[in-house]
Amino acid sequence: MAASASSAINLSIKPSHTSLSWKTHLSSTSALAVSPLSGHRHYPRFVIYAVGDKPTVLVAEKLGEAGVNLLKEFADVDCSYNLTPEELCNKISLCDALIVRSGTKVSREVFESSGGRLKVVGRAGVGIDNVDLAAATEHGCLVVNAPTANTVAAAEHGISLLTAMARNVAQADASVKAGKWLRNKYVGVSLVGKTLAVMGFGKVGSEVARRAKGLGMHVIAHDPYAPADRARAIGVELVSFDKAIASADFISLHMPLTPATNKVLNDETFAKMKKGVRIVNVARGGVIDEDALVRALDAGIVAQLQAALDVFTVEPPKDSKLVQHENVTATPHLGASTMEAQEGVAIEIAEAVVGALNGELAATAVNAPMVPAEVLSELKPFVALAEKLGRLAVQLVAGGSGVKSVKVTYGSARGPDDLDTRLLRAMITKGLIEPISSSFVNLVNADFTAKQRGLRIAEQRSLLNGSPESPLEFIQVQISSVESKFASALSDSGEIRVEGRVKDGIPHLTKVGSFEVDVSLEGSIILCRQVDQPGMIGKVGSILSEGNVNVSFMSVGRVAPRKHAVMAIGVDDQPSNEILKRIGEIPAVEEFVYLKI
Ligand SMILES: NC(=O)C1=CN([C@@H]2O[C@H](COP(=O)(O)OP(=O)(O)OC[C@H]3O[C@@H](n4cnc5c(N)ncnc54)[C@H](O)[C@@H]3O)[C@@H](O)[C@H]2O)C=CC1
Numbered sequence: 051m052a053a054s055a056s057s058a059i060n061l062s063i064k065p066s067h068t069s070l071s072w073k074t075h076l077s078s079t080s081a082l083a084v085s086p087l088s089g090h091r092h093y094p095r096f097v098i099y100a101v102g103d104k105p106t107v108l109v110a111e112k113l114g115e116a117g118v119n120l121l122k123e124f125a126d127v128d129c130s131y132n133l134t135p136e137e138l139c140n141k142i143s144l145c146d147a148l149i150v151r152s153g154t155k156v157s158r159e160v161f162e163s164s165g166g167r168l169k170v171v172g173r174a175g176v177g178i179d180n181v182d183l184a185a186a187t188e189h190g191c192l193v194v195n196a197p198t199a200n201t202v203a204a205a206e207h208g209i210s211l212l213t214a215m216a217r218n219v220a221q222a223d224a225s226v227k228a229g230k231w232l233r234n235k236y237v238g239v240s241l242v243g244k245t246l247a248v249m250g251f252g253k254v255g256s257e258v259a260r261r262a263k264g265l266g267m268h269v270i271a272h273d274p275y276a277p278a279d280r281a282r283a284i285g286v287e288l289v290s291f292d293k294a295i296a297s298a299d300f301i302s303l304h305m306p307l308t309p310a311t312n313k314v315l316n317d318e319t320f321a322k323m324k325k326g327v328r329i330v331n332v333a334r335g336g337v338i339d340e341d342a343l344v345r346a347l348d349a350g351i352v353a354q355l356q357a358a359l360d361v362f363t364v365e366p367p368k369d370s371k372l373v374q375h376e377n378v379t380a381t382p383h384l385g386a387s388t389m390e391a392q393e394g395v396a397i398e399i400a401e402a403v404v405g406a407l408n409g410e411l412a413a414t415a416v417n418a419p420m421v422p423a424e425v426l427s428e429l430k431p432f433v434a435l436a437e438k439l440g441r442l443a444v445q446l447v448a449g450g451s452g453v454k455s456v457k458v459t460y461g462s463a464r465g466p467d468d469l470d471t472r473l474l475r476a477m478i479t480k481g482l483i484e485p486i487s488s489s490f491v492n493l494v495n496a497d498f499t500a501k502q503r504g505l506r507i508a509e510q511r512s513l514l515n516g517s518p519e520s521p522l523e524f525i526q527v528q529i530s531s532v533e534s535k536f537a538s539a540l541s542d543s544g545e546i547r548v549e550g551r552v553k554d555g556i557p558h559l560t561k562v563g564s565f566e567v568d569v570s571l572e573g574s575i576i577l578c579r580q581v582d583q584p585g586m587i588g589k590v591g592s593i594l595s596e597g598n599v600n601v602s603f604m605s606v607g608r609v610a611p612r613k614h615a616v617m618a619i620g621v622d623d624q625p626s627n628e629i630l631k632r633i634g635e636i637p638a639v640e641e642f643v644y645l646k647i
């Protein structure tokens with residue numbers, strides 16, 4: 051059994067508004083808390099739900115036509131380019147999704163201004179450094195990108211800059227246009243046999259490496275996370291950062307901008323480079339300390355240092371010293387700008403955004419687990435079960451208790467590595483939190499919301515014998531250190547315990563406390579503890595039928611004949627207060643609770 055846990059503060063249970071019970075806990079039949087999204091809850095939708103019939107997608111930067119057309123089949127599309135930050139914040143509360151490229155800052159203010167409506171941000175490209183991911187996650191907003199369609203375009207642009215810089219193409223072009231003919235001034239250097247250090251050996255970096263090999267260069271790479279066999283397959287040696295920058299004639303940057311890569315080329319690192327090194331940056335401006343680069347260029351610390359830059363810390367760049375420098379070749383962030391890449395990126399992001407708005411898990415999710423499609427289809431019924439068990443368990447907690455600690459046990463015949471529980475944990479969290487708060491919980495923000503509310507969820511596996519055909523046999527949810535409004539839901543060790551299984555694709559409640567029951571988790575449930583005796587099912591059934599409440603399922607779990615029994619009754623309709631009161635007044639009924647699923 052493996053256990054993992056998230057950290058905790060305190061989750062207070064408000065006075066019951068989603069469940070009713072008599073005898074052990076008297077409360078009124080106040081209105082049920084129904085979120086505007088609750089109509090979708092019975093579907094295994096993982097991430098988000100579109101609000102209204104047609105969602106609205108704001109496309110804030112130029113997107114290829116094929117992508118816009120694809121979006122229009124599904125959504126109202128508002129293509130508004132060049133919005134100021136204020137205009138974006140004003141518009142966003144009317145949008146379910148936002149699509150941007152690198153030119154739009156999707157800041158915390160954008161998420162805060164959305165009033166909870168913004169559910170997907172699509173980045174039509176790779177780098178997501180212009181999106182505040184922490185704020186997106188806190189607001190339950192999925193961020194997806196289009197990570198593959200512009201790889202070749204960026205690699206080709208890197209190679210263009212490399213070759214153009216080696217032969218002073220940009221400078222020579224400008225001088226010819228200025229009426230000069232300076233054949234001696236613009237003598238270049240050859241690429242063949244020179245060492246190229248590729249910094250960041252991911253998709254773009256490895257394509258640059260492949261092309262540079264074709265130009266006869268000796269290619270080394272630095273990437274702490276790249277698999278050695280991928281490098282070996284292309285004939286590239288992975289080396290340390292210091293070795294890469296010290297031995298390179300050319301350095302090409304292809305890592306993302308992160309706290310670790312911010313200004314990774316600086317005064318200190320420039321000083322370690324070879325004389326005459328040439329640097330290409332098609333990644334992000336922020337990986338170079340631009341002031342240090344200007345200093346290195348000016349001081350000639352590195353003789354004939356040259357740089358070819360497609361990206362800048364601030365775009366368009368404000369530092370004219372850098373872009374005006376004679377040894378600098380500059381392009382306006384054109385790496386992804388080919389016709390082919392832009393069409394590809396537009397389709398890739400439109401499909402991801404539409405999928406996410408339809409509640410599918412996105413394969414390119416940046417701030418949520420990516421679950422392969424085949425795993426997803428297997429897990430679907432268990433995802434529904436997980437949410438319902440969470441929802442039931444929390445409704446069994448007596449008002450005033452603080453839920454801090456939840457233990458989830460997954461009963462499975464599969465090996466420990468064969469079950470991805472992130473989705474299940476998120477849905478249990480959703481079930482636990484939504485009935486008692488106004489929070490909207492989804493796969494994106496489940497762990498964050500749990501942590502923020504002080505809800506610790508420990509997961510463990512119970513390895514079962516038997517056929518591993520199904521990913522799971524049962525899920526058990528236990529809430530410890532709380533009082534229950536239905537004492538029979540407490541296990542021998544004092545935790546609220548509910549357990550469920552999937553039968554014929556439908557989630558069933560199969561255990562409450564120590565009592566075995568079997569009731570399908572659809573509609574709502576009445577749990578009743580009574581002294582086991584003939585006629586109980588009939589009595590409860592006839593009271594419900596007098597209230598025109600349709601019973602979908604009934605099951606009785608008992609410890610022994612004529613001793614205590616728990617009756618679980620599935621009902622399609624919500625019984626009135628009066629009907630519930632009459633059930634409570636049956637003399638053999640010791641306690642009961644009405645639970646909304
Ligand atoms: N100029 C442009 O228009 C374009 C720029 N880009 C930028 O290029 C960069 C790379 O893109 P992809 O190759 O698609 O991403 P990727 O994720 O496939 O590759 C990035 C690589 O950088 C590595 N890395 C992470 N931290 C590192 C560190 N501290 N030192 C060295 N390597 C590190 C990662 O392990 C990964 O292998 C991104 O910043 C992206 O935004 C991408 C496309 C177009």
Ligand SMILES: O=C(O)C(=O)COP(=O)(O)O
Binds near residue numbers: 174175178200383
């Ligand atoms: O994909 C990336 O990371 C890029 O930098 C491309 O940016 P763009 O979409 O052209 O603004």
